[in-house]
Amino acid sequence: MKPPIPRQTLRSHHLTSKTFARSFWGRKGDEPVESLIPQIAEEWHRGVEQHPDLHRIPPKSVAILGAGVTGLTTAYQLSHFSPETSITVLESSPRTGGWIQSLKIPTSKGSIIFETGPRTLRPWTVNGIITLNLISHLNLQSQILQIPKTSPAAKNRYIYFNKQLNELPSSLSGIFNALRLPVLKGAATSVLTEIFRRKRAKDVEDESVESFLTRRLGANLTNNLASAVFHGIYAGDIANLSADALLHTVYRNERVYGSITRGMLGVQEMVLEDKLLEGVYGSRTAPLLNQLRKASIYSFKGGMETLTRRMEEAVTEECDVTIKTGVTVDGLRYNKEKNEVEVLGYDSPANSFDFVISTLPAWKTANLLPPNTSNSLYETQGVTVMVVNLFYDQPNMTGYSGFGYLIPKSVPLEQNPHRALGVIFDSDAMPEQDERKGTKVTVMLGGHWWDNATSLPSQEDGIRMAREVLNQHLGITAEPTETMASLQMDCIPQYGVGHAGRLRQIHEDLMDKMGGRLVLAGSSYGGVGLNDCVRSARDAAFGVAAGRPMTNLERWAFEEVWIPKDMP
Known part of the structure; x- marks a missing residue:
């Protein structure tokens, strides 16, 4: 394999936002480009045909x-x-539609929806605002279901660790209580001492998420908390995932400011191109953003x-x-x-x-x-995930109220024999989506745990495994009314x-x-x-x-x- 090409040695095949801003308006090279943002955002997005290089x-x-x-x-x-x-x-x-598939299951007591892929969206990022602009253009505003920031699904998230669900803090006051939980053992010391830890060598361009977070925050927080979060998003192993790609801002902050903490306490920064796009689409999507101002996540009625x-x-x-x-x-x-x-x-x-x-x-x-x-x-390359949807007639069967729980890599095999990544409490996450009342959950299995597997489970095996996960972790032994399992081959690319x-x-x-x-x-x-x-x-x-x-x-x-x- 050829070594990666450093950024600064590549031939410039495009005009950077900074170069464009200065050249288009004829400003002096030392004039702060930030002052141009309000003026250039819309023109930049339209392609500015007036500039010969951008014709x-x-x-x-x-x-x-x-x-x-x-x-x-x-x-x-x-x-x-x-x-x-x-x-x-x-x-x-x-x-x-690709991995996005919403299956409406008709029953005698009303329909339910099983999602085999993505199920919720977050509005409050640059990319999230761009998605909202698309939704607005498609006239789907009336189809949106939103979950407010005050709901249990927005506030309550759990990590399965030490044979119990550990509730992560959702407020400043909740942090002090959460520090007593097994999953956050040593967290306070790790966070408070992070600022004093030596930053990485200048010649290190990238390392694994595990290596980076262990250096900055210690092994406990990394293996017990961070690995669970990355299971939920990437179904991947933090020992192999890129810190620069997946934690880009904080990874940069360590290089620029010397630590994650100094980066958070210093000037909060973002990429110029993202700032331009936020200005363009934030303005265009203002009515929908206002509609979702109290939302934590959202989906659609169907x-x-x-x-x-x-x-x-x-x-x-x-x-x-x-x-x-x-x-x-x-x-x-x-x-x-x-x-x-x-x-x-x-x-x-x-x-x-x-x-x-x-x-x-x-x-x-x-x-x-x-x-x-x-x-x-x-x-x-991608990892394979089995998504198992289960519906029970009895409401509130999980015993918890929240979005769901994730499982870190540090949980021993006997506590997670089927290599589950996490469980989503769909009934809490999107309660208005189903006509039929009950408890709906999704169990995610596999991911990087199956990288070297010689065989993969059948749909019947997946449903059985998911039920055993719920029994072991939540004590649910009842027979589900509706079930579905889908094997998503190579569905999540690994960076x-x-x-x-x-x-x-x-x-x-x-x-x-x-x-x-x-x-x-x-x-x-x-x-x-x-x-x-x-x-x-x-x-x-x-x-x-x-x-x-x-x-x-x-x-x-x-x-x-x-x-x-x-x-x-």
């Missing part, structure tokens, strides 16, 4: 590989950024698939987009003379495109490319140590060998959450609409510009 040359045709949430969002956004572009979405499965179904309807009926399901793409070939990418296996006279946007997982995209085009794509360096290498490889005509988007690169995928799709669509060579990895390939968060 838009709309592509005639674009193919999008994959019709999951990233592919559908890319198609929708591109059709609005560049309405003159012909867009074709190619999906190998018979349905759209489940998360409400979003992807509405997007499919919008792109096919309102935009110049063609969606073809059941299409197996065999390969991608760059024609340097025509500056086009040919999609092999797509049986159509017009199978060459100005751009191809792949929203497939990194390893699947790698399989479509000629040998040695970008081997670094293969190094991001291993050196992830950012690999993205830089991939960017350089694709610019060289695919002419900047193959663009990447999706959960393999900049975040595995639904909000992250929507942001990735927006970035890909915005860049492709301008018609300039790109990979959509530019934000990792080049130096970031950080500014104070509270800058107007």
Whole structure:
């Protein structure tokens, strides 16, 4: 494997936000770019055709590989950024939506909804605001179900440790009581002494989450608390996951300020590009943000698939987009003379495109490319999770009120023999979604624990295992009324140590060998959450609409510009 290319040595294939701000307005190089934010945000987002380096040359045709949430969002956004572009979405499965699937189960006492993938969203991040802007455009405001910040689902979250559920603190007063819990043993000392610990060596560009947090906060907090949180988000092992990729801000703060604590106490900063996007979309989404001002999380009345179904309807009926399901793409070939990418296996006279946007997982995209085009794509792999949905007629069977609990890697095998990652109390998390009253839970099994498994459980085995988890942890022995198990193969990409360096290498490889005509988007690169995928799709669509060579990895390939968060 080639060593990662340092950011500062890459050839500049794009204009950074800082360079753009200074050059477009003709400001002096030493003038603070922060003062330009209110003025440039909307113009920057529109592509500012007045600037010669940013002149838009709309592509005639674009193919999008994959019709999951990233592919559908890319198609929708591109059709609005560049309405003159012909867009074709190619999906190998018979349905759209990808991992998002909300199954409505009719029963004699009313329907219930089982989610096999993402089930809730958070509104209060830059990427979350971009998702809300999309929801607003799709006119889905009336379909939103929100959970207020004061609800048990927002306030109560648990960690299973030492054969009990440990309630994490949700307020300052709750911290002092929580410090007595086994899962937070030694937490106070670890946090108070973090500021005095030596920062990492300057030549260390990345390390594992486990290594980083153990250095800063000690082994107990890392293994008992942090590993559980990463089980819930990534289903991954913190010993292998990248600190720079997944804890980017605090990892940077250690380098810049010497510790996590100093970074939190100092000037709160964010990336300039994120600040610009927050300004643009925050203004455009103000009514919906106001509607959700008291919300902690939200979903939709018909489940998360409400979003992807509405997007499919919008792109096919309102935009110049063609969606073809059941299409197996065999390969991608760059024609340097025509500056086009040919999609092999797509049986159509017009199978060459100005751009191809792949929203497939990194390893699947790698399989479509000629040998040695970008081997670094293969190094991001996914973990498999079994999602088991269970519904019981009796309400409040868990004995707890809250969002659910996660299980750290430090829990011994005899206390977690089926390698569960966590349990979601769906009845509390989204109580208004079901017509039928009762207790609904989701048990997540596997993840990195199954990396070397020679066989995977059947659906029947998964339901049995989930019931045994609930029996062992919560004492639930009753027979569930409705059950469903789904095995999600390679569903969550794992960002291993050196992830950012690999993205830089991939960017350089694709610019060289695919002419900047193959663009990447999706959960393999900049975040595995639904909000992250929507942001990735927006970035890909915005860049492709301008018609300039790109990979959509530019934000990792080049130096970031950080500014104070509270800058107007």
